Amino acid sequence: MSERILDHPVLGSLENTEEVSFTFNGQSFKGRKHESIAAALLANGVRTLRYHEENGTPRGIYCNIGHCFECRVKVNGKQGVRACLTPLEDGTVVESGNKLPTPVRDWSAEHA
Amino acid sequence: MHDVIIIGAGPAGLSAGITCANKGLKVLIIDEYMKPGGRLLGQLYEEPNGNWWNGIKESANLYHQALAADVKFMLETPVHNLEKIESEWTVYTEQEILKTEHLLLATGAAESPIPVPGWTLPGVMSVGAAQVMTNVHRVKPGKKGIIIGVNVLSSAIAMELQLADVEVAALTLPKLNQLTSLAAQPKAVMDSLLHVSHMAPSAFIRFGSKLMKNDFMKNLGVTFYPKNGVKMWDIPIHLRKAVIEIYGEDQVEGVTLATIDTNGKVIQGTEEQITCDFVCIAGGLYPLAELAAVAGCPFYQVDELGGYVPLHNEQMETTLDGLYVAGNITGIEGAKVAMAQGVTAGLSIAVNSGMSGLDNELQTSIQSIKQARANAHIQFHPEVEEGKRIVQEHWEEFEASVANISV
Ligand SMILES: Cc1cc2nc3c(=O)[nH]c(=O)nc-3n(C[C@H](O)[C@H](O)[C@H](O)COP(=O)(O)OP(=O)(O)OC[C@H]3O[C@@H](n4cnc5c(N)ncnc54)[C@H](O)[C@@H]3O)c2cc1C
Ligand code: FES
Secondary structure (H helix, E strand, O other): OOOOOOOOOOOOOOOOEEEEEEOOOOOEEEEEOOEEEHHHHOOOOOOOOEEEEOOOOOOOOOOOOOOOOOOEEEOEEEEEOOHHHHEEOOOEEEEOOOOOHHHHHHHHHHOO | OOEEEEEOHHHHHHHHHHHHHHHOOOOOEEEEOOOOOOOHHEEEEEEEOOOOHHHHHHHHEEEEEHHHOOEEEEEOOEEEEEEEEOOOOEEEEEOOEEEEEEEEOOEEEEEEOOOOOOOOOEEEEEEHHHHHHHOOOOOOOEEEEEEEEEOHHHHHHHHHHOOOOOEEEEEEEEEOOOOOOHHHHHHHHHHHHHHHHHHOOOOHHHHHHHHHOOOHHHHHHHHHOOOOOOOEOEEEEEEEEEEEEEEEOOOOOEEEEEEEEOOEEEEEOOOOOEEOOOEEEEEEEOOOOHHHHHHOEEEEEEEHHHHOOOOOOOOOOOOOOOEOHHHHHHHOOOOHHHHHHHHHHHHHHHHHOOOOOOHHHHHHHHHHHHHHHHHHOOOOOOOHHHHHHHHHHHHHHHHHHHHHHOO
């Protein structure tokens, strides 16, 4: 589980921002307006953003600044969006990608 | 139509934008991030004079100056291609295709990963990711973490995590393999650490930096490095232990740590497990120069600057007409150097746009870069001045070759 840093000894207390609702894989969550989707999910204790297309292993954020593309999710129907660069709005619908069928892999064993 | 387009709203891009706009040029700054400030946003540390360097405040300050000077911004806009068509640079973004005569690349740096077994588990992130979560988004990356990779940035971020009440159980090395090489060798790490020793309240490390000027002492230092590490800000720093695996079912549950010899080899039977819910990987920074490569800039690998850098001169011009670079794309350094480089690039652009009488200002700004470099609190590469000299030398060779052709 993760939590918000409400009071910080140097940065001060967290400004009051508007609370918004969003969904991730159908489940409802609350986040702060305009924070990144990745931050909103982590604040809710969600670390797994997608499952690897080929081997199905769970994946989360890695770089948090748009360089690694590990955090890509579907946002309001648009695929391949980086959760760490995308601001949260009220009603945002986020879905994670899943393992895709990889028939070539599966057949190759039979040709060994 | 904009006189100048700047890619990157970090300290370099913002400073350049303010400088150009104050000289009367129409400026557009493009950035893929949600907020202006670049990596400056996450920076937080106490300067030797006791003041806090608060990156969020510094970024907001630069942004407001830019807005006041009528700089335009396009945020959340990744640039994925550049092309020179006749005398104009064409900038391709997902939304629009833009054109300009003067294009500044201020794209900053990226982090090198260290592949450690288990590193794709959710909960493993780069050390910069933890910095941004904590200081920018104000969300804890987890309750208790381990940092793999001992260097300037990871030491600084360990302290930042601690400030935010996030427990850092240890800073350790990665297991030695072909990819981790220098980051996994206690001696090499000791070498680089000695350059941050002024930041360390630990008597051992501060004492060490004076004591260990020569190789013999350094070897001795590593050999006698305490088994339980040395503490910086109460966080154990291990140079004789390495993470050999990150484990967990669906997300990070802990790491396996082993003792290593002075060359980085794991000593069998010394494995221990530490539970944690997040792991940061700190493999160092390299200039993010893809766009300069796409544009067709010549490159040189200069280790002292962190990797491949596009060839450029002291005025921040590249070999391509109308293309400029500033900030970490020219070598890994702190935000103050990036700002000074941005100002110089801005003045160069103004001069090349036909403004006269700026020679003195330009020369002074070049001196300010050197001053900022000399006074830098955090130095990522101790030999950065040597790196700059190497680039300058290549530039002179380039100029000489151009002169030969035109004769
Ligand atoms: C993760 C990380 C953490 C750092 N932490 C510290 C620290 O704590 N202390 C310190 O002194 N230095 C730190 N640095 C070094 C830091 O880069 C400099 O201090 C300074 O921020 C460099 O300024 P810059 O303007 O050159 O680049 P940056 O501040 O990196 O800004 C570059 C900007 O360009 C944008 N960009 C890049 N490519 C594109 C593209 N294709 N399209 C659109 N926009 C793009 C990025 O989104 C970013 O906003 C860190 C660097 C990184 C990568
Ligand atoms: S976490 Fe790397 S791109 Fe989002």
